[in-house]
Amino acid sequence: MNIFNHTVIQLDKKVTLNFINVENYSKDFVKLIEEEIGFIRNGIVNDEDIKDIKKRIKIWIDRKKKDERAKNGFVAEFICHLYLRSRKFEQYSLFKNLEERGPKKGFDGLYMLDNEMWLVESKSTTVLKNTHFSEINKAYSDIKMKIESSEENLEINDPWENAKHHIQIANPNKTLTENMKKLSSDFINNKKHKIKEFNIIPCSTIYLKGSWKKIDDDELKKIFEKEIVKKDAKKLNVLCVNKKSVDDFIKFINN
Template sequence: MPFKSNVFDSECRELAGGNHIHFINIPALVDKITTHIDASIVSICEGATCTDLATIKQRLIAFLTPKKGTTTEMGAIAEFFGHLYLTEIGFNQEFLFLNLEEGSIKKGFDGYYSLDDETWIYESKSGSTATEGITHESKISLAYSDLKDKISGNPANNPWQNAYNHACHIDVGTDASIRQNLKALARAFTQGTRQDIGSFNIIPGSTLFLEGSWSDIDENDLSPKLEQLIDTFSFTKIHIVCVNKASIDLFWAYLEN
């Protein structure tokens, strides 16, 4: 199934088995992107509410301000644009970007999506190119490791219960079948049963912030490296999402406009 964005400068490469690698370049927030953010920001953050644009911007500013200058700020902004892209190409968001506890970070998966009759688990990792040795491959590997730990390991919090709590929010509108499956997984986790990551569809994501000189992702160089990496992963299906973004300040300029 081909995936094409009408908003972002992006390319999607389809691999065997229904797997995909997405490359997205965001050197600036051009009008097409800011218009799309305007249309999507409320649903991404709060679901199907009637909150106006100015209010949701204020809520995001309040959420991000205490985190300024930290990796949490960078991670939250990277994650937001991941949700913006995935929902634009057709994935259905079964959670709220802003946690149910005001001001806190989600204690489970970064995202839980549905597409047609399948569900997908998203994990976003990010960093600055000012960090020596940082690559999309290393961030994708880290995202996969975190997914594996949450699904198959012993995380401090029950990720399925958190996903279930989000899916049960009336403004998310998740189908009953998805909620029931999440509840069964949450119950199994509580009882000590862990799942095999190979039984799930996953979306590891990487965002690199290019604070300084800009360069597009070199898809021809990166794609074979990611395909080699995929061969070491366990999953049912996989979408890998790699984003080059100019700077954190782009989103702040949008919010404060």
Template sequence: MQLTTTIFNSKTVFDNNYQIHIIDVEDYSQALLEYINEHFVSICEGDSGSDIDTVKQRARDFFERKSLSTKMGAIAEFFVHLYLKDQGYKQECTYFNLEENSIKKGFDGYYSKDDIEWIMESKSGSIDSNNSKHWNKVKTAYDDLKDKFNGNVTNNPWKNAYNHASQIDVGTEQNIRKNIKMLSDNFTRKNYPLISDFNIIPASTIFLNGQWENQDLDELSDKIVELISEFKYKDIIIICITKKSVEQFLNFINS
């Protein structure tokens, strides 16, 4: 297992056709806070030109009166965006949905790096909840991706991805937009693609109760490797984030 030297200090496992990234967020270091502040607007809205205080207010409006489950899901998704940005991936969507104060109805994330496109699904939960292990959340994220690829969903996820990528503030290249549009049109025609032809990022975030607990990294890595041996994909990145609490992020947007 390799330790990276970025602000996240993630532990990574690389193989020919998979990557596993394990990230612990015990506290918000000064370096992490500076990185969040630097990229908060672009993650939320793309190159909108809004100032960070205005965007924080929009985030506060979203989180207000949301359930704990929804808060965890939204915070988890933000940190996956943040981590992938640190890893050099370009976000081809906005964190904020195009509909005010609503949840995305398609994929949780669409990215590109070195002319390769990636699709992300994020799942999260409390350490006290059922199936509160990272490998369970990764399996759920993969199953949700598979359902979306197979057309077992109400909404067209490619249409939502295309709408995000078509926003001028996102700055998505035309060839990527054309590819997503073709997949959206095919979905409408009930011509569904094979998940084995795509690069996917199933992500898991587990929230602790404000008290840090170290994870058994060897067990986690072994469980994930065993799990993904049953998955179909072109290439895969597994992300497992453990956060000490929900309140850390809420305190940030309220600062």
């Protein structure tokens, strides 16, 4: 069953493209959200009633009032987490800040697949002239900045320390925690790393509303196969999502 109406294209050993289309939420899609939202938000120790999870998210969304950009980004990132978990990526981060009620800071996600670590960055837009390639570039640039920064870059908080804390709560893993501890130590001691050392998942969501259409797989593949292979990274797993709106998610939260 193709709940995400998606296509997966393996360009080469380094690059995988995922083209995802979410127009409306089917019963199966809602069922998947109900099954996954607890772990996505709270991690392995989730014991919270789904009604309370919905209420917490509703409170955060209501506080944003007219900040459509924040709400769009929140829903876009959630759908990316939902998709990755459906693809058997193992989640080691929480979809929230540890210090407050909103979505998390630092990397947008930390996952494992086949004993390899993957870092996630999600971008979204309602500007129809923007393209998936431009949004993926933004996500790539952001994650590159976080990976390649250190304590001397005063505007950047230590993303590895943040990731370590999330692992300890979301899904404890001693080896992964030690890895984050080492990377965090490198960060504060200005031992810089390069993005080519890491597997990354840059994500792009475009909200189309009344201009809804599915991704043209062949057309988008042609765009990416010329340019994405030039990007430095150990491996790239690219997510492009055409989404109609946030309305179905808001409806789900309110029910």
